[in-house]
Amino acid sequence: EPEVTQTPSHQVTQMGQEVILRCVPISNHLYFYWYRQILGQKVEFLVSFYNNEISEKSEIFDDQFSVERPDGSNFTLKIRSTKLEDSAMYFCASNRQTSGRGYNEQFFGPGTRLTVL
Amino acid sequence: AQSVTQPDIHITVSEGASLELRCNYSYGATPYLFWYVQSPGQGLQLLLKYFSGDTLVQGIKGFEAEFKRSQSSFNLRKPSVHWSDAAEYFCAVGAGGTSYGKLTFGQGTILTVHP
Numbered sequence: 001e002p003e004v005t006q007t008p009s010h011q012v013t014q015m016g017q018e019v020i021l022r023c024v025p026i027s028n029h030l031y032f033y034w035y036r037q038i039l040g041q042k043v044e045f046l047v048s049f050y051n052n053e054i055s056e057k058s059e060i061f062d063d064q065f066s067v068e069r070p071d072g073s074n075f076t077l078k079i080r081s082t083k084l085e086d087s088a089m090y091f092c093a094s095n096r097q098t099s100g101r102g103y104n105e106q107f108f109g110p111g112t113r114l115t116v117l
Numbered sequence: 118a119q120s121v122t123q124p125d126i127h128i129t130v131s132e133g134a135s136l137e138l139r140c141n142y143s144y145g146a147t148p149y150l151f152w153y154v155q156s157p158g159q160g161l162q163l164l165l166k167y168f169s170g171d172t173l174v175q176g177i178k179g180f181e182a183e184f185k186r187s188q189s190s191f192n193l194r195k196p197s198v199h200w201s202d203a204a205e206y207f208c209a210v211g212a213g214g215t216s217y218g219k220l221t222f223g224q225g226t227i228l229t230v231h232p
Binding site for chain 2: 041106
């Protein structure tokens with residue numbers, strides 16, 4: 001069964017450093033998302049991406065964040081200058097396009113735990 | 118804007134007892150509703166979903182949920198809880214239109230199961 005994969009599973013970085021979190025969505029999916037879960041809190045939407053551009057972003061997704069689909073398979077989240085409060089689990093998800101009305105479920109990756117020291 | 122409320126932060130039940138986890142949502146159009154389960158340090162596993170049709174939906178691991186539009190609720194139920202069901206449960210509502218696919222999650226309910 002196809003699945004969303006994420007690398008690395010755990011990333012430790014120093015405050016102020018840049019990190020890139022990588023995701024490989026399911027191959028025939030066209031919508032991509034990043035979510036964040038700070039330890040002990042709920043899962044929060046960061047950004048959605050479709051047709052090579054951001055569809056929507058939350059207040060959390062400020063200028064320090066960027067997303068990219070550099071090739072036909074990867075979907076990345078870059079944090080330019082990490083802060084302590086960026087420490088969280090980051091989940092990638094993908095969703096296939098609907099034909100006409102309707103909705104399809106989202107498939108989540110296993111997450112990348114980011115620790116900023 | 119869409120929102121989800123899970124009123125119970127922590128629920129404790131005995132193994133074999135029945136379970137109901139509450140979820141209330143706010144969404145201006147037809148809601149797409151989901152329940153996810155998360156074990157400590159793990160990712161999100163989809164238990165069940167409601168898009169349309171029959172308001173009682175069956176999911177994996179013996180879970181079911183009932184959509185009640187009049188109450189804006191989508192409560193999760195299980196007739197007999199197993200120790201392995203101990204985890205955190207998240208209710209979520211999905212958006213359509215220009216926000217297609219965006220999920221808004223509730224705060225989660227931690228389920229503890231006593232032997």
